[in-house]
Amino acid sequence: MIQLHDLKFEPFISEDRITKAIVEISERLNRDYKDKTPVFLGVLNGAFMVASEIIKRFKGDCEVVFAKLDSYEGTVSTGEVKTLLGLNMPLEGRHVIVVEDIVDTGNTLCALDEILKNKLVADYKVVTLFFKPEAYLQKYPLEYVGMEIPNDFIVGYGLDYNGLGRNLSQIYKLKKENMTNLVLFGPPGAGKGTQAS
């Protein structure tokens, strides 16, 4: 058991299990992107660790770029607007591999989809270490999923709770005994409508 800020977390997914998922995805990427010189696009902050593990196993030529999605309440009536900070390189005609730590509602992907289409990429595919099918609200296909997980709040391997926990080499999940607080105060720094990091 570990404590981050005010909340307790329990061990959930081992480093070995994570590495196995990463190796499987990497083998597929090596087959699918042989001779394509893809651009890996790591979505900060959460994907820094999985991106490094995936990219170092890629055997062909590739480029690497990181970017951060900034979300805020926009002036448009539909509410949230997301812009991609730090993505200056031209991507026209390129094969992009988006690397995510976790896909939850899919709202981040929705924003990315529009941005990448506007940049006229040849195509893009999504690598995500974790996927919460029960929370997913979008239709975008997720080609490379490491693991499907239940709708629990997790930390570790790049994922944080209010800034802490990113350095943990295995995944922890929120202990159920915290749940009464969550009902009262809402999820702790979870992605819903907050900055995707």
Ligand code: 5GP
């Ligand atoms: P989305 O809902 O747009 O698919 O996910 C947005 C972001 O929410 C993710 O990139 C991640 O930063 C955060 N997120 C979603 N689920 C979790 C979770 O279980 N734990 C943590 N730490 N962050 C999460």
Ligand code: MG
């Ligand atoms: Mg992310």
Ligand code: MG
């Ligand atoms: Mg976060």
